[in-house]
Amino acid sequence: MKTFDFYFDFGSPAAYLAFTQIPKLEAETNSTVNYKPMLLGGVFQATGNHSPATIPAKGKYTFIDFSRFAKRYGIPFQMNPHFPINTLMLMRGAVGLQRTHPEKCLTYCDAMFKAIWVDSLNMNDPVVLGKVLSDKGFNPTDMMALCGEQSTKDGLKAITEEAVARGVFGAPTFFVGGQMFWGQDRLEWVQEALKNQ
């Protein structure tokens, strides 16, 4: 079975767009994704990169660009007024679930992405976060405990460091073997690389 790596952070609108297209990509290429939750803020810090939103003209354009792709994909998308979201706890949740309840991780990721990029929620607010978790069948208290475990913290740090070591500087980033592809607008290239593998 072919596999590819998908490095993401819930705080990235481009990662959300790519995330929605992964099941289709897997089906079309008969491959399986390795979800790699990383902390984009850590990647930015390590590489000196910044969000496009830090340049006003670029931020304005990227929203239009993402909206065009969302329309093409036929998926809902809107900018989050609380952007940028501090995703440290949210990403730790994904890493913790991968270790303890891998079968629940995809549901969790989907809930986090949609809360931010479809429902425009303020996921920095513990009450809002708690409600999203409960609605999807996660116990908020258990999730907070999982996020606080040292192995969860270490796990997120390890994936983020691994990403930087492989050349990642933004999100989403894909790897097909040794080939790296940055951006939700490179899905077609990821597909081609998988087909040629």
Next chain:
Amino acid sequence: MKTFDFYFDFGSPAAYLAFTQIPKLEAETNSTVNYKPMLLGGVFQATGNHSPATIPAKGKYTFIDFSRFAKRYGIPFQMNPHFPINTLMLMRGAVGLQRTHPEKCLTYCDAMFKAIWVDSLNMNDPVVLGKVLSDKGFNPTDMMALCGEQSTKDGLKAITEEAVARGVFGAPTFFVGGQMFWGQDRLEWVQEALKNQ
């Protein structure tokens, strides 16, 4: 006749890639390009944006990404060891020719792009620049005089300011009516916008 605007700077490898595809784009959409030579350094200064090359990991990847597109387009491309090139005089040359010898402008632009992104020449060296100009039938002394004219200087400044006012923050940037598209990887979107016009 449909038209679209193409803002570019010879110093941008992405602008070179896009430039090579414009005749095909015009033919497929039955449209005509408006070449808009701008000073990318001025755009960066006005918008706070920077070249991706300022982030080492991003610079390394973008070269791979550009090489992949060059291969797909079937065109030669290599990074220029003298990058970044100060393109002030080169862009003034394009603006000056548009005013005085518009029929020669495309030949000039093609020569500048190829000197930098195919032949890896140091176009900051007046001797090298002079030879490229002579080889293409331009008189280097005449070109320098043209670049020094106030209306040439003002012309480049005006296009650069116009670009920034329209929301441009990088190169290449296309406009189809009021729709802006940034990047050589948005050619397909430009084509679609022209077809729907």
